[in-house]
Amino acid sequence: MIGKLSGEDRDRELADLPEWTVIAEPEGIRRRFVFADFNAAFGFMTRVALLAEQANHHPEWFNVYNRVDITLTTHDAGGLSRRDIDMAKAIDALLA
């Protein structure tokens, strides 16, 4: 079972994810993405869905039209784990 990140490990990893905001409920990280339109937003979601299936680690996410809000948390760890960090980096890389 994967552990919750804490202390220096957590701080160091979050420093690599400046676009993500730490949230308390659920305990994790969130980023808002805004695209030109729904086509672009859902295309992005489809790419993220494929990453999520491959990693077997799934986002909590909300979409309305061109906006996608992605929350990453690890339920089994009760908070932020390395799996969330890895997924956030993979998602950021889609847009790089």
Add this chain to the structure above:
Amino acid sequence: MIGKLSGEDRDRELADLPEWTVIAEPEGIRRRFVFADFNAAFGFMTRVALLAEQANHHPEWFNVYNRVDITLTTHDAGGLSRRDIDMAKAIDALLA
């Protein structure tokens, strides 16, 4: 511009959508869908996305793993319109 449904028109249309719940914020209707896993949930979302693009009427929706919560509202009408009813029926038909 499309108008907001009210009175008997609204009641009659909603009677055809027993699985949908009327909500106040935003003023519209919502239904929760639960699938076997993320693959099935996102497959369903992809079908809904294609309907939404075709109709140029997009849901507000939330997904976590096997669960999809869809909210339909018509911002231009400030509430529930025939476009929401039509979309809800089209979504229900995907599962029929």
